[in-house]
Amino acid sequence: MNLLDKLEAAAAARKAVLPSALSAFGIPIDEVYSATEARIGDRKIILLGTNNYLGLTFAxxxxxxxxxxxxxxxxxxxxxxxxxxxxxxxxxxxxxxxxxxxxxxxxxxxxxxxxxxxxxxxxxxxxxxxxxxxxxxxxxxxxxxxxxxxxxxxxxxxxxxxxxxxxxxxxxxxxxxxxxxxxxxxxxxxxxxxxxxxxxxxxxxxxxxxxxxxxxxxxxxxxxxxxxxxxxxxxxxxxxxxxxxxxxxxxxxxxxxxxxxxxxxxxxxxxxxxxxxxxxxxxxxxxxxxxxNGEDLRQQLWGNAHRLYTTLRNIGYTLGPEPGPIIAIILDDPQQALKLWQGLLENNIYVNLILPPAAPDNNSLVRCSLNAAHTEEQIIYIEKIFTKLYT
Amino acid sequence: MSDSNYDEILQLLSERLASISTSGLAITPEMNLINQLAIDSIKLLNLIMEIEDTFDISVPVNALTDVQTVADLAKLIHRIKSSQ
Structure with a gap:
């Protein structure tokens, strides 16, 4: 196998996990409005998959x-x-x-x-x-x-x-x-x-x-x-x-x-x-x-994290072991994870999709990351969409 | 360690690989772990942790660089176990 064949093999292995999921990775963000909002294509979306925990990108x-x-x-x-x-x-x-x-x-x-x-x-x-x-x-x-x-x-x-x-x-x-x-x-x-x-x-x-x-x-x-x-x-x-x-x-x-x-x-x-x-x-x-000096930001962040974690658990989603700014929804197979990820994006919410072997224990994850700038209105909307998409 | 120990290691490995491989193929020593048995890197690393516990040995991840086949893996474990 030559050098380029190896690259093709690696690409084929990635595609084999779930061909239709390839577009979920490296999705282009066309415009960023704030710590919690951006545009993807013609959609204004809520950013629920960044590491911007204190919401300081536009401080x-x-x-x-x-x-x-x-x-x-x-x-x-x-x-x-x-x-x-x-x-x-x-x-x-x-x-x-x-x-x-x-x-x-x-x-x-x-x-x-x-x-x-x-x-x-x-x-x-x-x-x-x-x-x-x-x-x-x-x-x-x-x-x-x-x-x-x-x-x-x-x-x-x-x-x-x-x-x-x-x-x-x-x-x-x-x-x-x-x-x-x-x-x-x-x-x-x-x-x-x-x-x-x-x-x-x-x-x-x-x-x-x-x-x-x-x-x-x-x-x-x-x-x-x-x-x-x-x-x-x-x-x-x-x-x-x-x-x-x-x-x-x-x-x-x-x-x-x-x-x-x-x-x-x-x-x-x-x-x-x-x-x-x-x-x-x-x-x-x-x-x-x-x-x-951001005690108030941490308080806001943890308030958001506890609230969404509790809501998702009560809806019936299987979650990571403890509440926190990173909330991982654990799904049995890549197809389920992709369906939830696509459903969220269609409802203008961006989260991260993580498929095997990247996720632990061969699971598939839809990973939400909250931040201190998410408003109550946004959290209520996110909860409503997760409720709608639960199967 | 005698050759029979190597055979035992190979047997045990084959059984474990058969349970985690999605290829559906019968395991033979010359089979390639990735290309033929579809053992991805995470599955292999988790298998190594099981092997470490079974034989009470340490198998450094970097020692896997030269491991391509089932027999390569069995030889590595045999070598580490023998050096104890």
């Missing part, structure tokens, strides 16, 4: 900061952080992240994907071990592959299973990095952080927590699961992204370990790419301030 403070940064510093840095791409804003944002988490230091990466690639790839090497939750995001898998370390999976959120796998490693457990997420993107459930920390301490391993979906969502000031549980000092490395609650693009790692800074010299995803643009950094800094 005036962020828009103004971005505009001013473009005017002052231009559209791009045209260079790596290691070369000409380390502006005042990049360094200030790193300090602000360190302050936010009350950690020793932080590193800003160009994307959230690269934050995991760069952190994991720098921390572990061939001969080390990474123990990852089976529902981990692709950036975690890819970071592990990049590292060359031995990759072992444990069953999703199963601390007994994690302990069993650490035990099997014997002495190698002390050169093991455990990787988990604050909120998992597929089912929207949270990691059992306290139990995992106890096990990692028992086996002298290190822990990396990806707060991509929990930043801004959990904790009084929005730090994530570490703040909700009060366990920040027990977590060795925290990664996250700017592309969800912070509404831009980029990523970070924070840590109290002085070794964090060494990643700047060895992490290829940090070194060999251009740094985030001035506008990106400026809007992220403005959004981080809003996030820290």
């Amino acid at each position: 005036p403070e962020c828009l103004q900061a971005a505009h001013e940064a473009i005017d002052k510093e231009g559209t791009g840095t045209t260079g790596s952080r290691m070369a000409n791409g380390s502006y005042l804003g990049h360094r200030a944002l790193e300090q602000e992240f360190a302050d936010f988490y009350q950690c020793r230091a932080s590193i800003v990466f160009t994307t959230g994907y690269q934050a995991n690639l760069g952190t994991i790839g720098g921390l572990v090497n061939p001969g080390d071990v990474v123990l990852i939750d089976s529902d981990s995001h692709a950036s975690i898998y890819d970071g592990c592959k990049l590292s060359g370390a031995d990759i072992i999976r444990f069953r999703h959120n199963d601390v007994v299973d994690l302990e069993k796998r650490l035990r099997r490693l014997g002495d190698r457990s002390s050169s093991t990095l455990i990787i988990i997420e604050g909120i998992y993107s597929m089912l929207g459930d949270q990691a059992p952080l306290a139990d995992i920390i106890k096990i990692k301490n028992d086996y002298n391993a290190l822990l990396l927590l990806d707060e991509a979906h929990s930043l801004g969502v959990l904790g009084k000031t929005g730090q994530g699961l570490v703040e909700k549980t009060g366990l920040i000092k027990e977590v060795d490395f925290i990664t996250g992204t700017f592309s969800k609650s912070l509404c831009s693009i980029g990523g970070y790692c924070v840590s109290n370990h002085p070794h964090l800074d060494f990643l700047r010299y060895i992490s290829h995803p940090y070194i060999f790419t251009a740094s985030p643009s001035p506008a990106t950094i400026a809007s992220t800094r403005a959004a981080l301030k809003l996030l820290r």
Whole structure:
């Protein structure tokens, strides 16, 4: 099989899952009106499938900061952080992240994907071990592959299973990095952080927590699961992204370990790419301030999340294990999921469609993501349509 | 570990693969896991977790890079189990 044949085989495999579902992926958004509304074709739709948890995409403070940064510093840095791409804003944002988490230091990466690639790839090497939750995001898998370390999976959120796998490693457990997420993107459930920390301490391993979906969502000031549980000092490395609650693009790692800074010299995803643009950094800094002081936004977000989760469960839908901004409707087969997804779009509601093998346990998912800007009127309409489409 | 252990591993693997493959084909050692048995990456990774528990071993995901057939997988497990 030559190189192009392999691509054709991969495309055929994707098509084989459900040929009629191909149009559901990468659907073009023609115009964005607000944090909750957009146009697809000639339809004005409610956005119920974004990661815009605090609804800050059009926050005036962020828009103004971005505009001013473009005017002052231009559209791009045209260079790596290691070369000409380390502006005042990049360094200030790193300090602000360190302050936010009350950690020793932080590193800003160009994307959230690269934050995991760069952190994991720098921390572990061939001969080390990474123990990852089976529902981990692709950036975690890819970071592990990049590292060359031995990759072992444990069953999703199963601390007994994690302990069993650490035990099997014997002495190698002390050169093991455990990787988990604050909120998992597929089912929207949270990691059992306290139990995992106890096990990692028992086996002298290190822990990396990806707060991509929990930043801004959990904790009084929005730090994530570490703040909700009060366990920040027990977590060795925290990664996250700017592309969800912070509404831009980029990523970070924070840590109290002085070794964090060494990643700047060895992490290829940090070194060999251009740094985030001035506008990106400026809007992220403005959004981080809003996030820290966004208790009212979190209250609104969780109010929306609890309400829709309860309604969908009462209608009879099978849902992910706990309420949260990500509400996954679990369906038995791809055809059912596609039908629900199409029904929602025909009624002007956009959600995410996730088909095997992307969804856990060979399920098909229709995934809703709520945000703080969804109005009661919109939620009532969404509930009405889900009721109508239930079979 | 003796060859009979390898045979046992192969037998066990064949039974498990038969239960998760959607191909409907009878399992033979030379069969390709993806092309012939339609075992996607997630099914394979979940199968590996079961194998780890059955044999009380660690099978790194990256060790699967060279695994294409049922026999390749059996040999990998045999090798890891033998090295304990």
